Amino acid sequence: MKYICILKILLIFMCVTLSDQQLNPVILIPGDGGSQLEAKLNKINVVHYICEKTTKDYFNIWLNMELLVPLVIDCWIDNVKLIYDNKTRTTRSPDGVSIRVSGYGSTETVEWLDPSHASTGAYFNDIVNTLVSLGHKRNITIRGAPYDFRKAPNENQDYFVKLKQLIEDTYKTNNNTPVMMVAHSMGGPMSLCFLNLQSQSWKDKYIARLITLSAVWGGSMKALKVYAIGDDLGSYVLRESVMRQEQITSPSLAWLLPSRLFWKPNEVLVQTEKKNYTIDDLQSFFKGISFPDGWEMRKDTEPYQLNFKSPGVEVHCLYGFNVSTVEKLYYKPGTWLDGYPVLLYGDGDGTVNRRSLEGCQHWQSMQKQKVYIKQLPGVDHLQILHDKSTLLYISSLIKHLRS
Numbered sequence: 001m002k003y004i005c006i007l008k009i010l011l012i013f014m015c016v017t018l019s020d021q022q023l024n025p026v027i028l029i030p031g032d033g034g035s036q037l038e039a040k041l042n043k044i045n046v047v048h049y050i051c052e053k054t055t056k057d058y059f060n061i062w063l064n065m066e067l068l069v070p071l072v073i074d075c076w077i078d079n080v081k082l083i084y085d086n087k088t089r090t091t092r093s094p095d096g097v098s099i100r101v102s103g104y105g106s107t108e109t110v111e112w113l114d115p116s117h118a119s120t121g122a123y124f125n126d127i128v129n130t131l132v133s134l135g136h137k138r139n140i141t142i143r144g145a146p147y148d149f150r151k152a153p154n155e156n157q158d159y160f161v162k163l164k165q166l167i168e169d170t171y172k173t174n175n176n177t178p179v180m181m182v183a184h185s186m187g188g189p190m191s192l193c194f195l196n197l198q199s200q201s202w203k204d205k206y207i208a209r210l211i212t213l214s215a216v217w218g219g220s221m222k223a224l225k226v227y228a229i230g231d232d233l234g235s236y237v238l239r240e241s242v243m244r245q246e247q248i249t250s251p252s253l254a255w256l257l258p259s260r261l262f263w264k265p266n267e268v269l270v271q272t273e274k275k276n277y278t279i280d281d282l283q284s285f286f287k288g289i290s291f292p293d294g295w296e297m298r299k300d301t302e303p304y305q306l307n308f309k310s311p312g313v314e315v316h317c318l319y320g321f322n323v324s325t326v327e328k329l330y331y332k333p334g335t336w337l338d339g340y341p342v343l344l345y346g347d348g349d350g351t352v353n354r355r356s357l358e359g360c361q362h363w364q365s366m367q368k369q370k371v372y373i374k375q376l377p378g379v380d381h382l383q384i385l386h387d388k389s390t391l392l393y394i395s396s397l398i399k400h401l402r403s
């Protein structure tokens with residue numbers, strides 16, 4: 001009798017220690033451009049005779065370097081761009097183009113943006129490798145939750161439903177263990193939007209914590225710069241004016257414009273000889289660059305930017321600073337919005353302005369769950385995914401929870 005009791009106590013003890021060691025599963029939420037996209041074509045019209053009209057199956061299209069070379073890039077733009085309908089206030093692919101997000105639930109397509117694993121497409125790979133070294137398993141305790149990053153939350157409502165399902169499934173398959181969300185860049189506000197759709201009791205049950213890396217809490221002047229002149233994604237082979245043709249068609253870009261919560265109405269964002277543009281003049285800015293749809297998309301997405309309710313879960317907010325970041329566009333006297341501005345720089349992570357990265361600080365007084373802030377001097381927007389201090393922070397968090 002005595003021995004059975006001791007055995008029972010031992011078993012209970014072992015069970016308790018085992019469940020203590022259960023790692024919180026991880027859900028990866030990528031940022032703008034941070035997942036693979038696949039396309040299938042059945043087009044009647046193409047922009048150039050070298051462009052393919054039809055394909056038998058889906059092929060990788062996002063940041064496939066073979067498709068971003070001169071001439072072929074025109075075909076690429078005509079496949080990846082979105083067409084805005086100002087009546088339904090939604091976007092669609094050009095006729096004959098079908099785009100899908102590949103690999104939902106697995107880590108592969110958010111670890112690498114290029115299926116060939118070219119180093120330029122390395123995304124969540126270092127974070128996943130670090131997690132694996134601590135006992136995590138790809139596709140089981142680490143799941144990827146990619147989405148069509150060209151669209152903003154207003155057109156991603158079904159993603160939020162799928163994400164809830166993925167979190168519940170991952171919780172169950174891991175012995176009812178709450179998950180840890182790890183989000184980068186635009187994945188931060190996507191996660192916030194998602195969490196604010198859930199009840200507090202759901203969050204208490206399913207979410208252990210949210211870790212954000214370089215999250216864009218209050219938009220960025222970089223988005224305005226992209227509308228003005230485009231962005232070459234840091235690659236010498238791409239031309240920003242060419243990339244711009246595709247970039248400005250994404251409603252997510254409008255969602256990432258500077259937020260009224262973080263920019264004052266008297267701050268000049270764009271300076272020209274004739275007129276200065278503040279956050280209150282975006283409509284006239286879009287008119288000035290002959291892209292009135294940009295203003296419509298801003299109106300569609302701004303409510304999602306202004307809803308800045310705290311997430312109601314434990315937060316670890318990591319971001320870089322002390323990297324020069326576009327703060328203002330200055331068009332020299334004698335030039336206009338169709339010219340090329342001088343970029344004036346301020347503090348940030350090279351992509352997102354510091355005030356936006358710091359947005360999470362406000363939650364410290366807005367919720368009872370802890371909000372930890374970790375600033376990383378000199379760490380840039382993408383580098384944060386591979387930076388030693390980030391990997392160390394995540395590792396020590398996991399080890400600490402285990403002990």
Ligand SMILES: *[C@@H]1O[C@H](CO)[C@@H](O)[C@H](O)[C@H]1NC(C)=O
Nearest residue numbers: 084085086087292293295296
């Ligand atoms: C809506 O789109 C149509 C066709 O592109 C255009 O003529 C019209 O001016 C647009 N309306 C607004 C409010 O932007």
Ligand SMILES: *[C@@H]1O[C@H](CO)[C@@H](O)[C@H](O)[C@H]1NC(C)=O
Nearest residue numbers: 103105106107108137138139
């Ligand atoms: C995870 O799933 C993806 C997609 O199904 C697959 O390509 C990959 O090999 C899987 N990884 C592991 C480690 O099972």
Ligand SMILES: *[C@@H]1O[C@H](CO)[C@@H](O)[C@H](O)[C@H]1NC(C)=O
Nearest residue numbers: 268271272273274275276277
């Ligand atoms: C624009 O702003 C600058 C500095 O903020 C100011 O010096 C200039 O006079 C303004 N120009 C116009 C046209 O209002």
Ligand SMILES: *[C@@H]1O[C@H](CO)[C@@H](O)[C@H](O)[C@H]1NC(C)=O
Nearest residue numbers: 321322323324376377378379
């Ligand atoms: C910011 O960068 C400058 C030079 O780029 C450096 O001298 C300074 O120490 C840095 N500040 C911090 C807080 O890292």
